[in-house]
Amino acid sequence: MLKRMEEKGWITRERSRIDERVVNVSVTExxxxxxxxxxxxxxxxxxxxxxNEPEYQLLLSQLHTLLQHLSSVSSED
Structure with missing residues (x-):
């Protein structure tokens, strides 16, 4: 995905001079x-x-609650 983003000019990638395993990614203009x-x-x-806005906020809240429940269930295993 990063390669495609770089080809489109959305990001740049540059290897660290200190540790070549590290790649610094920057967002372009x-x-x-x-x-x-x-x-x-x-x-x-x-x-x-x-x-509408209240419905959106309710859905967002319910999704956060669902994610919390799923996270707690997966951490119990």
């Missing part, structure tokens, strides 16, 4: 612009499926 463009996606998605 094009990557930052893409992030800015995508910020509206969650709100637009909610609007398209007919959710």
């Amino acid at each position: 094009a990557g930052k612009a893409l992030y800015a463009e995508s910020e509206c996606i969650p709100a637009e998605l909610m609007e398209r499926i007919g959710f």
Whole structure:
């Protein structure tokens, strides 16, 4: 995935001079612009499926609760 992102100009990768096993990844200006463009996606998605803000917040809360329950169940094994 990083290779594709780099090919599109969204990130740069550079090996550390101190430890060549370490790769430093930086977001380019094009990557930052893409992030800015995508910020509206969650709100637009909610609007398209007919959710209002309270419904969205309720769903988000329920999902967090579900993840907490799943996490506690998997940690008991």
